[in-house]
Amino acid sequence: MERVHFIGIGGTGLSAIARVLAEQGVSVSGSDRALSPLAQELIASGIPVALGHAAENVTGADLVIRSSAIPDDNPEVLAARARGIPVLKRADFLPRLLKDKRVLAVAGTHGKTTTAAMLAWVLTALGYDPSFIVGSVVHNLGKNAHAGKSDWFVIEADEYDRMFLGINPWVAVVTYMEHDHPDCFPTFEAYREAFEQFVGQIRQGGALLVCGDRPETFELAFSAPEQVQAYSYALHTPAHYRIADASPNAQGGFSGTILFRGSVLARLDLQIPGEHNLANALAAFATTHFLGMNPEEAAKALHDFSGSDRRFQVLGEEKGILVINDYAHHPTEIRSTLAAARARYPRRRIWAVWQPHTYSRTRALFNEFCRAFSDADRVIVTEVYAAREAQEDFSASQVVSQMLHSGAIFLPTLDKVTEYLFQELQPGDVLMVLSAGDADRVCAEVLHHYQNGSAFVSGEKTHD
Known part of the structure; x- marks a missing residue:
């Protein structure tokens, strides 16, 4: 392998493989629709990453590795195959x-x-x-x-x-x-x-x-x-x-x-x-x-051992409000994470902001999600983060309507979530954002707001 190109390099799986190959001395390049923090770290280490997908990005590549989220009609996949460049997924490589x-x-x-x-x-x-x-x-x-x-x-x-x-x-x-x-x-x-x-x-x-x-x-x-x-x-x-x-x-x-x-x-x-x-x-x-x-x-x-990103990651505390970012997106993970928060902070009010991840998971585990939040005092549920799935005629409000939790509400957008939190959070509260999508921006906005006394509007983030 002289040069390997990654389509969707900013995801956790491909960014890791790209880093390993680069450290082994292989020439590596990549592209993604947005520059995630992992993609930015690769750029900082000297790996070229193109923003967006275009046929010319695969020029000079001997092998192309694509994310599972990349479809067959992606322009880089089509260009690689037209030039006879092998295109593999992680499992193949x-x-x-x-x-x-x-x-x-x-x-x-x-x-x-x-x-x-x-x-x-x-x-x-x-x-x-x-x-x-x-x-x-x-x-x-x-x-x-x-x-x-x-x-x-x-x-x-x-x-x-x-x-x-x-x-x-x-x-x-x-x-x-x-x-x-x-x-x-x-x-x-x-x-x-x-x-x-x-x-x-x-x-x-x-x-x-x-x-x-x-x-x-x-x-x-x-x-x-x-x-x-x-x-x-x-x-x-x-x-x-x-x-x-x-x-x-x-x-x-x-x-x-x-x-x-x-x-x-x-x-x-x-x-x-x-x-x-x-x-x-x-x-x-x-x-x-x-x-x-x-x-x-x-x-x-x-x-x-001090943990890893987005796994009960304590991001900071401002004005007595502790902000924690967590990747939990399955009912069992949510229960375990909130139980851990309750054990560590037994006397503090715990807020859970949950962004459901994919329609298929939310539908399949509907009843389990309804029962997963008993260790939280207040629960905010956003609209479903579709990720790799097409938009559906289904709303996370249906989950909230079936929850027995008296403190659960549905707020469809992240902007509405942060606006509500700015009004309701109090000193001593613990805010836990549970998301495998882009709701982690809520953590940054809340911390910025209480550091500076004004709301912070972040750029739109997308992930494969």
């Missing part, structure tokens, strides 16, 4: 990228970004210099991807568009599996079958780690190939790896004692909030334990 690497792949409906980030950080802290691709910027490492000098490669194994089927891991972690991405997997059976196929690709002599707290996830252990060791980890059910005496700690996180088959391995003290992150840390720890790494050193590195 990953076998080339991961060839000759010992891959540690983290999959799951929830928790895979944080668990992969933890694992990349622990291996780095222990001196292994792994390559990694994570779906968010890891705060301890300052980026979402890296080409390391060792043969370890930590990768977040995304199930959307069956991307993770391009991976043959040495160790696979499945954090938590329940139905998601109904636009790609119409039924839970189709979703589970994809995970079973992923588990079936683990290399001989490797390992599978599954969360035992959800039976459907635990049952994936039976899909592991022969000569693959299967282990379970759990907080609330019997498992190979367990946490004893889990409890909140003074840092706002959770602590507990790690047990393996009943024997104490280490004490774990996290600074990031939420009991669900204790489970994520246990998965990362169990992976390093299987690999023979020092338990005490791994636990110390997990204590030092």
